[in-house]
Amino acid sequence: MSKLLEIKGLRKNYHDSPDSKDILKNLDLTVNKGDFLCILGPSGCGKTTLIRCIAGFEDYEGEILVDGEKVTKPGIDRIMVFQDFNQLFPWKTVRKNIEYPLKINGMKDKAEREKIAQEHLELVGLKDYGNFYPHQLSGGMKQRVAIAKGLALNPKIILMDEPFASLDAMTRNKLQEELWKIKEKENATVIFITHNIQEALVLGTRIMLLSKEGKIKIQMDNNIPKPVTPASEGYGEMWKLFNDALWEEDR
Numbered sequence: 001m002s003k004l005l006e007i008k009g010l011r012k013n014y015h016d017s018p019d020s021k022d023i024l025k026n027l028d029l030t031v032n033k034g035d036f037l038c039i040l041g042p043s044g045c046g047k048t049t050l051i052r053c054i055a056g057f058e059d060y061e062g063e064i065l066v067d068g069e070k071v072t073k074p075g076i077d078r079i080m081v082f083q084d085f086n087q088l089f090p091w092k093t094v095r096k097n098i099e100y101p102l103k104i105n106g107m108k109d110k111a112e113r114e115k116i117a118q119e120h121l122e123l124v125g126l127k128d129y130g131n132f133y134p135h136q137l138s139g140g141m142k143q144r145v146a147i148a149k150g151l152a153l154n155p156k157i158i159l160m161d162e163p164f165a166s167l168d169a170m171t172r173n174k175l176q177e178e179l180w181k182i183k184e185k186e187n188a189t190v191i192f193i194t195h196n197i198q199e200a201l202v203l204g205t206r207i208m209l210l211s212k213e214g215k216i217k218i219q220m221d222n223n224i225p226k227p228v229t230p231a232s233e234g235y236g237e238m239w240k241l242f243n244d245a246l247w248e249e250d251r
């Protein structure tokens with residue numbers, strides 16, 4: 001597998017907290033093409049900060065390299081999907097929401113943009129919803145559009161910050177299943193933050209736990225064959241390992 005993301009000695013300090021402490025401390029991380037890395041960790045440990053640094057939204061010390069190139073600003077090779085359902089322009093149709101980033105990133109051919117938008121609507125199971133407006137969609141459908149919009153840009157890395165956390169359990173399960181299928185089909189590389197150990201086990205090919213000190217406490221491959229269910233061999237042991245580690249962090 002080829003190395004896609006390399007992080008060396010990453011430090012992040014916002015310099016405006018009362019104790020001016022480092023949020024991330026000397027973090028080293030490698031993500032290969034096709035990895036689905038899930039990040040767990042106690043609230044406030046720096047998970048979002050880490051992916052914001054990778055996205056190019058934050059300055060940092062150390063090195064973040066994508067395909068060998070240092071990250072210095074946001075770019076369409078790294079797209080981010082958030083938990084918030086309001087990631088779409090409310091005044092644009094679903095189709096136009098997907099087409100717009102293509103347009104502003106230089107795709108001049110309208111027919112090409114329309115084709116890509118339709119392909120990605122189909123990919124996320126919304127082929128008949130192109131003319132709908134965001135307010136006509138459920139939360140799960142909006143998240144599907146947000147994923148389609150990001151994927152349409154053909155990014156190298158998809159950064160997801162608890163994208164399914166606000167969904168009901170059934171919709172969440174369904175979206176997890178769909179996301180995994182998309183990841184497989186596109187050989188996508190995903191970094192996915194979650195508070196849910198089950199979600200990390202279901203989706204992750206690797207799982208990492210950040211400690212409250214902003215260091216990597218556990219990082220391991222998840223070799224449980226997909227689809228992962230609580231009945232899968234090895235599920236219970238891994239769940240307990242991460243659950244115990246999270247409780248330890250909470251003390």
Ligand SMILES: Nc1ncnc2c1ncn2[C@@H]1O[C@H](COP(=O)(O)OP(=O)(O)OP(=O)(O)O)[C@@H](O)[C@H]1O
Nearest residue numbers: 014016017023041042043044045046047048049050
């Ligand atoms: N823009 C900012 N300015 C100053 N401090 C910040 C900023 N963003 C985050 N922080 C601080 O950085 C720390 C880590 O925040 P971050 O959002 O990365 O944690 P998290 O692990 O994603 O938390 P959660 O699981 O609750 O979403 C927190 O102490 C937070 O207050």
